[in-house]
Amino acid sequence: MQEVIVERASMAVSSRPSTVITARSLGSTLAVIVTDPCAGVAGIGHCVLPGTSGKNQATPTVLEQMRELFKHMLQEGASAKDMKVFLCGAATFLHEPKEMALGVKLYQKAVKALEKNGLSASGEHVGGPLNRSVSVEVGSANARVILPDKKEILI
């Protein structure tokens, strides 16, 4: 088994059945997980910025990251009709001013982008005061959430 770690604000796609793609300690950031069980392709896009700050921004916004993730999925042989999307992360503080509600903004943007393209999330584990990690096994297309107490949940 080969584990590929997705760094913050980056993405990874693989068609190797033995590969596990992991995004660790998401905090309020959002992991968009896409699988195509028929084609045997899976990927994770790690989204940090909900929008542009407008100052020589090098980090992709959530929409740019999702676009890039889907593009790579198709390039690896995934088919639009068989793709499943999962969302994970987007933790929130017990109270946060709306300007700083990073998790909420990322989640809303991602859902809106999916809806615009006639898609919806097949599963999600988002929000609340929980720091999560997530991994997807390319071979089985199983996406797992890892909670702070190391418990794992299949989404």
Added chain:
Amino acid sequence: MNTALCPDFTLEAVYESMASLPVFPKIVHEALRVLDNPEKNISDVAKIIRLDHGLVANILKLTNSAMFGLSQQVSDLETALALLGQNRIREVLIASAAMPYLSRDLHGYEMSPEDLCFHSVGCAMISEVVSQRLGFGRSAELFTAAILHDVGKIVLDIYVGPRLLEVLDRSRRDDSDFSVAEWEVIGTDHAVAGSSILQQWEFPRDICRAVRTHHDPDLYIQNRLSAMLAFCNILAVQLGLGVGADGFRYRISDELLYVLGCDEKDYLDCLELSLRALEDAREVINLIYA
């Protein structure tokens, strides 16, 4: 037997234990004092630092790291100090001295040694870019407060570790602020405990205050250093840097951005700059651990 009537000496034990903590290295305090004295120069700082082999090694490692991209290896302490400059020297001194305290497993907070270390150093690195972005002049004090802001967790975990599970349960059950639950169960919180340790280590009063208030939204908005520390900590938690079980179990003041004089775009900008600062944090941790 009504246990509510039994005296609980938990808090006394916590504060007594602080007195037996190893002291913050005097050599670092002395070097920092010399560094801030306009009548002293790099040679004076070098004279103090060279007595500590660990510090010398860390300074040379940092100067020769990829961060500086020098074409030649530097093996002389004074040259290294001159190349690093005042701010970097301060950072290496504080980070080197703080690291032994920060490399600990905190079961009660569900944090590994890497979590606490990465969170503290990451928060310190974030403080640098945020200070620059928001034009905050006291970046050196903020850096110190940021790297040491969670030192109280160490004491509470050592002496009341099992009771922290009760704190977490209570916070989850009541959906209450983790600090409130710490007060209800232990009679103090890690921010207050940390501030007491820093006072004992003779850190300036403003740094102690910033550490004491970093989770108290009503208090941190009263002072810019405190507000900056709270902001940097929030960015570190949102980016998932070594987040413990308590990480998101706090409330953010609605006035925080206003007090810092910034808007949503500035916040996003700080978030992006923080992301880049993490690379530096990784490098510093690797260097000091190596």
